Amino acid sequence: MSDAAITFDNLTLGYNSHPAVHHLSGTVTRGALTAVVGANGSGKSTLMKGIAGILKPMAGAVQVNNKARMAYLPQGTELDRSFPARVIDLVSMGLWPRRGLLGRYSRSDWQKVEAAIAAVGLVGFEARSLDTLSGGQLQRALFARVVLQDAELILLDEPFNAVDQRTIADLLALMQHWHREHRTVLVVVHDHDLVRQHLPEALLLARRPIAWGQSAVVLNSENLAKARHFDEAWDENAPWCAPGEHAHDHVHDAPHAHVHHDHGHHEHGHHDLHKGAA
Numbered sequence: 001m002s003d004a005a006i007t008f009d010n011l012t013l014g015y016n017s018h019p020a021v022h023h024l025s026g027t028v029t030r031g032a033l034t035a036v037v038g039a040n041g042s043g044k045s046t047l048m049k050g051i052a053g054i055l056k057p058m059a060g061a062v063q064v065n066n067k068a069r070m071a072y073l074p075q076g077t078e079l080d081r082s083f084p085a086r087v088i089d090l091v092s093m094g095l096w097p098r099r100g101l102l103g104r105y106s107r108s109d110w111q112k113v114e115a116a117i118a119a120v121g122l123v124g125f126e127a128r129s130l131d132t133l134s135g136g137q138l139q140r141a142l143f144a145r146v147v148l149q150d151a152e153l154i155l156l157d158e159p160f161n162a163v164d165q166r167t168i169a170d171l172l173a174l175m176q177h178w179h180r181e182h183r184t185v186l187v188v189v190h191d192h193d194l195v196r197q198h199l200p201e202a203l204l205l206a207r208r209p210i211a212w213g214q215s216a217v218v219l220n221s222e223n224l225a226k227a228r229h230f231d232e233a234w235d236e237n238a239p240w241c242a243p244g245e246h247a248h249d250h251v252h253d254a255p256h257a258h259v260h261h262d263h264g265h266h267e268h269g270h271h272d273l274h275k276g277a278a
């Protein structure tokens with residue numbers, strides 16, 4: 001069995017032939033707990049959509065080992081809360097992949113739903129309608145749905161956005177529990193200190209991969225300065241993938257990651273692993 005949960009092969013993703021993530025290659029190992037970090041607009045959500053299969057590659061490829069067992073939690077703003085549904089309806093949707101939309105839930109299914117609701121601290125909220133929940137409570141309910149999905153690969157896009165410290169701690173504990181169960185988790189996070197302290201690996205994006213590997217190393221001052229440099233150079237009208245653009249774009253901190261910086265050729269096996277080059 002392959003040890004790769006996700007394989008990127010010179011992946012470029014974007015909108016209207018305008019790339020937002022450039023030339024990402026490498027593998028996410030099974031069971032890895034990886035933070036996806038970078039400034040606003042650096043391509044984090046785009047990458048999650050690419051992995052989820054919502055956005056097709058402009059070039060290159062992304063391969064997910066077991067697509068059928070993937071859970072994807074988009075950014076909170078993308079959920080329609082006005083739909084008349086209760087917490088228990090939202091959470092029990094996590095069983096759909098196995099029971100079907102109109103399938104009958106057994107007694108043990110309902111026990112699982114209850115256990116998932118308890119695991120996120122929402123006992124007593126089962127009959128509450130979604131539009132009455134606070135942001136943190138909604139995020140807890142969405143995590144309970146992920147618990148039920150029993151996914152091998154879990155993609156979380158900014159789950160800590162607008163939630164308080166206690167909710168962050170609880171959701172983080174759940175994520176670490178998934179990690180111990182050898183599920184693969186990719187999570188978009190803005191708080192670098194939180195990543196350094198709690199998430200073992202990180203992928204730093206600035207529309208292109210800047211560094212990927214151990215969190216503390218990826219988020220060192222040198223890599224962050226490099227990411228800023230690319231963010232500051234951001235220009236909606238600039239030509240993309242200009243020849244020579246990546247001449248110094250080689251910083252990588254993990255053996256499973258590499259950047260393709262030759263735009264004319266698909267130069268596989270080109271791993272730039274030296275640290276600190278600028």
Ligand SMILES: Nc1ncnc2c1ncn2[C@@H]1O[C@H](COP(=O)(O)OP(=O)(O)OP(=O)(O)O)[C@@H](O)[C@H]1O
Nearest residue numbers: 015016019020038039040041042043044045046047
């Ligand atoms: N549907 C879309 N159509 C056109 N451009 C888009 C679309 N979605 C995102 N973009 C652009 O792609 C780039 C990357 O956006 P993305 O949402 O991936 O960034 P992000 O790193 O997740 O940012 P944030 O931290 O603000 O959520 C941005 O320049 C954004 O404007």
